[in-house]
Amino acid sequence: IAHIYCKDIVGIMGENFTFPVQIEQKIVETVWKKNKDKVAEWEEQNKPTYFGPLWNRSVLMENGSLTIINLEKDDAGSYELHYWDSLKDHYLNFVLDVLDSLPEPKTSCNISNGDLVLNCTADFQGSLNYTWKLSNNPHSYQNQELSIPLENVDTTTNATCIIKFSQTERSSEISLTQCLP
Numbered sequence: 001i002a003h004i005y006c007k008d009i010v011g012i013m014g015e016n017f018t019f020p021v022q023i024e025q026k027i028v029e030t031v032w033k034k035n036k037d038k039v040a041e042w043e044e045q046n047k048p049t050y051f052g053p054l055w056n057r058s059v060l061m062e063n064g065s066l067t068i069i070n071l072e073k074d075d076a077g078s079y080e081l082h083y084w085d086s087l088k089d090h091y092l093n094f095v096l097d098v099l100d101s102l103p104e105p106k107t108s109c110n111i112s113n114g115d116l117v118l119n120c121t122a123d124f125q126g127s128l129n130y131t132w133k134l135s136n137n138p139h140s141y142q143n144q145e146l147s148i149p150l151e152n153v154d155t156t157t158n159a160t161c162i163i164k165f166s167q168t169e170r171s172s173e174i175s176l177t178q179c180l181p
Contacts (some may be wrong), residue, residue, distance in 0.1 A: 006093040011071045012168050013101045019094055021065040025085045032066050033080045040066055048055060073098050098124055105163045105172045109179035115147040116179055120161035120172070129164040148176075156181065 001083040011017035016178040032040040034052070040060045041050040057069040064083050068075055105122040120130055121144070130144040135158040146159070155177045162171040 004045070005091070006095070008095045008097070010097045010099060010166070011168050012075060012099050013069075013071055015071055015166060015168050016067055016069050017071045017075075017096075018065055018067040019079065019081070019096075021063065021081060021083075021092065023064045023083065023090075027062065027064050027083045028086045029084045030060065030064050031082045032060065033082070034075075035077045037079075037169065039079075071098055076157045089167050097167075102163060102165060102170045104170050105130075105161045107161050107172050107174040108158070109174060109176075111179070111181070112147075114150050114154050116150055116176065117160050117177075118146040118148070118161070118174065120144055120163070122163050122170075124163075124165065126165050131162045131164070133162065135159075153180070 007020070009020065030040075030042040031038060034054070039054045040048060040050050040058055041058050042062075050056070052062070053074065054068060059067045059069070061067075064081055066081070076096055076098040079094045079096060083090050086166050099177055101163050103122050103124060105120050108119045110117055118132060120132065123129055130142070132141040132143065132146040136154055136156070154174055157176045158173050159176060160171050160173045161168075162169055
């Protein structure tokens with residue numbers, strides 16, 4: 001009886017992507033397939049062998065994890081890791097979705113109820129982490145919107161919005177001077 005496991009995962013175009021594999025036991029043989037075609041193989045004493053579109057942009061580690069360098073849209077699909085630990089066969093299945101690269105965030109500001117309100121938006125198909133950093137403040141604010149009371153606004157300050165998804169970050173800066181009337 002083989003153990004079957006399936007996980008949906010997401011990567012971003014252009015980043016290096018490693019399948020989340022955690023195998024405790026020693027692996028004797030590893031085979032990775034994409035949509036039923038072999039893409040990487042490792043037999044105990046040999047070096048890994050790569051096939052097809054991943055032959056020059058993937059790395060197979062002894063622990064069974066596979067990293068794809070510079071992810072492309074065509075890398076999306078069903079992947080299967082088949083490994084043998086000298087006792088039995090194991091199968092791990094992944095469905096990889098590849099999203100477009102991150103856009104630059106758009107920053108805007110307005111004045112509302114005595115506060116300067118900074119807003120950050122980005123058109124992206126995944127859920128993003130938003131962070132604001134102010135040039136005169138060591139703290140960062142984990143939010144898409146940041147309100148600063150008008151009496152605390154320092155016109156020499158710049159505000160930077162950082163968006164993050166997976167391992168990729170993009171940022172955009174706005175000067176607080178341009179927000180004031």
